[in-house]
Amino acid sequence: MIPASAILSPEVLREARHRERRVAWQQTRIAWLFIAPAVIMVTVFLLAPVVFNVVLSFTKWQKFTGLDQFAGFNNYARLFRVPYFSEALGNTAFWVVGAVIFPLAVGLGLALLLRNIPFQETFKSLYFLPRVLAPTAVGAIWYYVYTPHGVLNSVISGVTGSPFDFGWLYSSDTVTGSVIVTFVWQTLGITMVLLLLGLAAIPRDPIEAARVDGASSGQIFRHIIWPLLLPTVLVVTILNVAAGFTTFDLLWVMAGDYPGKRTLSLAVYMYYESFSNGAWAYGSAVAVVLGAMVITVSALLAVVQSRVSKNIR
Known part of the structure; x- marks a missing residue:
């Protein structure tokens, strides 16, 4: 059996804290490994285009010209x-x-x-x-419902008995x-x-x-x-x-x-x-x-x- 004094000694406490930090770091690396694909996709396909769009709004870019010209506001x-x-x-x-x-x-x-x-x-x-x-x-689908000769006007014509082509x-x-x-x-x-x-x-x-x-x-x-x-x-x-x-x-x-x-x-x-x-x-x-x-x-x-x-x- 380990003496109580050894359990509470500074060396043992430092080793326990070091082990806890090592385990926490390993868990953090594993977590980042799992979320890394999502982070990369969000950065490449969402955040980067948003930042580029904001930067682009301060330029004179028009039809492949003026991207390097600053336009301010x-x-x-x-x-x-x-x-x-x-x-x-x-x-x-x-x-x-x-x-x-x-x-x-x-x-x-x-x-x-x-x-x-x-x-x-x-x-x-x-x-x-x-x-x-x-x-x-x-x-x-609904475009053809609303056309002058579409479904809606056909229903209205059938109900009223008179042509309707609005x-x-x-x-x-x-x-x-x-x-x-x-x-x-x-x-x-x-x-x-x-x-x-x-x-x-x-x-x-x-x-x-x-x-x-x-x-x-x-x-x-x-x-x-x-x-x-x-x-x-x-x-x-x-x-x-x-x-x-x-x-x-x-x-x-x-x-x-x-x-x-x-x-x-x-x-x-x-x-x-x-x-x-x-x-x-x-x-x-x-x-x-x-x-x-x-x-x-x-x-x-x-x-x-x-x-x-x-x-x-």
Whole structure:
């Protein structure tokens, strides 16, 4: 048996601390070995392009010339002189609001309807199916729904009994709403599923107690279900805000005659300036502004979501 004095001796303690540090270092190396591929991919395919794009926005690069010429904030100052940017900014704000409110409202309604009905999984699969389709394919499908001789006008003609050939995507009054309907159709499934998960996590005891006390369904939803569901609602809102800011496929496929369309957004405007006009530095400035807006709004919503979750706990 080892004497107690030997166990507590400084040499033994130093050896134990050295062994602990060696084991911790080995574990750290193994951990970095596993995460290294992900770190490399994120750095090469995400962080490096973002840094290059920011640097590019301060140059005069246009059609393979001017990458080595410093432009300062000229590209950013140009944003406020070009009318298309302000139009795209306003359209983007309108689009984001629509991309948040409508999927959330319809998805919440469906989640409340489907949570206690038979064959719930079947309905969830049907509503989630559009989510697995590529946005380009969804845009192409709905483009032919909205054409003057498309499905929607054929249905209206059949109901009214008179020919109807309205161009939904060719009128500034209806094009934005038409694309938002398509966006809601595609994102409704994931929104509904996330809200169903949030509803399933709500404890039944407060609801049953409120019913025993005579509370109505509206009162239960307002004072119990909604406050407990709010963190999930904020998560869905963050996802829809990011999707609304960066949506490009649907807008380009369904109403891609830019500029001049009511649906001109910052994402589409960035693409148009970069690849159609060849103004890559200016397009990079638009991308930086768009990215800053997404990060700012998402960070604010994340802070609100964190505080709401702490208050509920």
